Amino acid sequence: MKSFQEQLAKLEAADTQVLGVSMDSPFSNKAWAESIGVTFPLLSDWGGDTTRKYGLYNPSYKAPRRATFLIGKDGKVLEVHLDKTAVDPHNVVQACERHKLSK
Amino acid sequence: MQMFRHAMLAAALGAACVAGMAQDKKPAPPEPTVKVGDVASDFKLTDQNGKDVNLADFRGKKNVALAFYVFAFTGG
Numbered sequence: 001m002k003s004f005q006e007q008l009a010k011l012e013a014a015d016t017q018v019l020g021v022s023m024d025s026p027f028s029n030k031a032w033a034e035s036i037g038v039t040f041p042l043l044s045d046w047g048g049d050t051t052r053k054y055g056l057y058n059p060s061y062k063a064p065r066r067a068t069f070l071i072g073k074d075g076k077v078l079e080v081h082l083d084k085t086a087v088d089p090h091n092v093v094q095a096c097e098r099h100k101l102s103k
Numbered sequence: 104m105q106m107f108r109h110a111m112l113a114a115a116l117g118a119a120c121v122a123g124m125a126q127d128k129k130p131a132p133p134e135p136t137v138k139v140g141d142v143a144s145d146f147k148l149t150d151q152n153g154k155d156v157n158l159a160d161f162r163g164k165k166n167v168a169l170a171f172y173v174f175a176f177t178g179g
Binding site for chain 1: 159169
């Protein structure tokens with residue numbers, strides 16, 4: 001999530017709100033956000049209902065699969081990135097450019 | 104007879120190797136059920152400051168990069 005923080009200005013310029021989601025508790029998310037300087041929301045999907053709703057629950061790790069969804073203002077999914085592609089936030093910055101997202 | 108024994112041994116070893124490899128193989132990762140063009144499922148989740156966030160709150164206002172990560176205190 002630290003690398004997403006580094007791209008935050010570019011994503012904000014594309015009128016895009018970053019939301020992190022994991023199955024961690026709000027308490028560990030708070031400690032982690034403070035330790036790496038993340039200012040955007042890190043959401044706690046404690047129990048994994050949302051992770052399951054998105055089809056991302058990985059029983060091998062009892063945690064979500066790494067995935068980034070770019071969602072337009074109409075609520076529709078524009079792009080889905082998985083694993084290594086999802087880890088690198090440059091990919092979502094480029095996706096914003098592809099879809100001409102701006103303020 | 105000796106040759107037959109060797110052949111049997113080789114076959115048994117081969118079978119053991121194949122079985123071992125099959126055990127090492129991880130189950131396929133889950134495939135996302137929310138796809139391009141779908142309306143992203145709404146949720147209400149709590150952020151690190153105890154504030155509730157609804158995905159629907161951004162509708163008509165902001166695009167959203169929704170980044171699922173595996174665990175806090177790990178890379179990515």
